[in-house]
Amino acid sequence: MMDRLRPWLVAARPATLWASVTPVVVAAALAAADDVWRGDVFAVLLAVAALLQVAVNYANDLEDAVRGVDTATRTGPLRAVASGLIAPATMRVGIVVIIAMAAVAGLYIAWVSGAEMLLIGVVAVAAALGYSGGPRPYASLGLGEVSVFVFFGPVATVGSRYAFDRTAPEDAWVASVVMGLLATAILVANNLRDIPTDAASGKRTLAVRIGAGATRRLYLAVVALAFGTVAVGTATGWLPPWSALALGAAPLVLPAARAVTSGATGARLVPALVGTARLMAITGALLAVGALV
Secondary structure (H helix, E strand, C coil): HHHHHHHHHHHHHHHHHHHHHHHHHHHHHHHHHCCCCCCHHHHHHHHHHHHHHHHHHHHHHHHHHCCCCCCCCCCEEECCCCCCCCCCCHHHHHHHHHHHHHHHHHHHHHHCCCCCCHHHHHHHHHHHHCCCCCCCCHHHHHHHHHHHHHHHHHHHHHHHHHHCCCCCCHHHHHHHHHHHHHHHHHHHHHHHHHHHHHHHHHCCCCCHHEEEEHHHHHHHHHHHHHHHHHHHHHHCCCCCCCHHHHHHHHHHHHHHHHHHCCCCCCCCHHHHHHHHHHHHHHHHHHHHHHCCC
């Protein structure tokens, strides 16, 4: 049984799930600070976020294999379809099953929080499938970073906060900018690593379009903006006072930043990718703690 499940677990890329659940945790903490937290809503939001992330990962695994992006020269985690562990048709079924599970969970959120949550869910599913699939996947149009900022920032954070009591307070919007920027930094690091293989396969990500040098500078700018948003948000009162705790996570970016700015390529950039994902999770956790203090 485990041998049959292992390829699906590999393709799900569990390490990436932090990027999807962290905005939900931050939103839940802000809701708790406003005394509107609900355990059932929180649990279902986590499930929806994780399932949609898995759907994105499965779709990316499938489409990159079908389009010839994933080859023997690729650097990064094992790809299930390209390696032959999962057949393309089987992966398509898996994607449908995961999206159906997310939809069922989403119906509960819509029942509790309002039908408008259905619209958010439909848009999120369309974005998940359109990232690397369809006739014109927007990841290949250089729009991946914009999409990640929007869906891991305002959609995930403000949308989750709205689910608790149908309000979207100012602090949720500011926190969403922080979450969106850090999620974007993860993708920037990922696409920097993949420039050679993406360019060779015709996948025109933003990193391919602007080049490695500009992508490295973009990474630093995005991370700096994230922590700048925390500082400004705290100073102006747009975020709870103890949100300044999140600034304590800033030094954690140094190893990743060194890898990015050193000119590292390929596998040498994997620590930057992992480190940035960890940075987002810890920053989100500290924002959550700051909201609850």
